[in-house]
Amino acid sequence: MQIDFQGSGLQGARPPPDADRQRMMWINADRVLYLGLLGEPTVRCFGGFSVYLSLRGTHRICVDGGDWQDCAVSVVPPYVRHRIVSGERMICNLLVEAETVDVAALPAHLRAGRGAVDAPAALQRMREALDILRRADNRRYASTAAFDEAFFGAPLRTRALDARVQAVLDRIKSDPNGHVSAQECAVAAHLSVSRFLHLFKAETGSPFRSFRTWQRARSLLYYVTQSSNLTDIALDAGYPDSTHFSHSIRQVYGLTPKSIFAGSRKLALYASGAGVPRLGYH
DNA sequence: GTCCGCAGAGAGAGAAACAA
């Protein structure tokens, strides 16, 4: 396969293959790229468009209680429960935050995908982008647009949102582990709580609480390489105690926090841009 | 079209108990 490093969007990309540095995660406020162990998750439910990509073979996926499907690439819409198993230990998972994109303008396989996807060209592009990334010296994308360019062929068009809702989104995403209530947001938006909740759902496509829960669970990804105990990490991530932490994380990722951290020990983490939570223990 | 308020249903948060 011919790999073109020009225009890949990678900062300082060059091709030194190194099998020991394969497990990695790149994350910013709008996108996540995870390349690592899948484990044995039960039902999971992410708040963004989720793309699973097998590295060589295939995986099996079951979306919203439907039939199991065998495929190399699959897509799960935001807030849809699904299960996944793979014959390979490693898997690639891309996450596109739903509120950051104009759904109508998404590539067809993302927009309409629900489980296995038959999109050979998209599969080849994503595998090539992944290959470039795995060979790169500095695995950071300069921007969300550069990430989109690499994996989807072009920057994904952003969604135009109501300014009041956008302000709330910015507030939550800039500090996902801070607790902000619907009432506070409604006051800030100069709306009643009822009206705010309706408007939020209409604009973003997801309920306020679901979005807040997802953002908090998502912020866990910034901590997965830390070696502190889970209680400290739960508090840092904005959970009142390890009870909620364990419960919420299992609902989102289908794995216990313990197994997530165990599987992330050798993971190289590349975080950038807004949304990186404040680190530091209580 | 935008906004408000009500009410029933359901999910999330908090407390306690249990297991390793």
Added chain:
DNA sequence: TTGTTTCTCTCTCTGCGGAC
């Protein structure tokens, strides 16, 4: 001591009718 499970209560979601 740490992490997980279970149970109960509170808060949020959502559909609806109505006012402006």
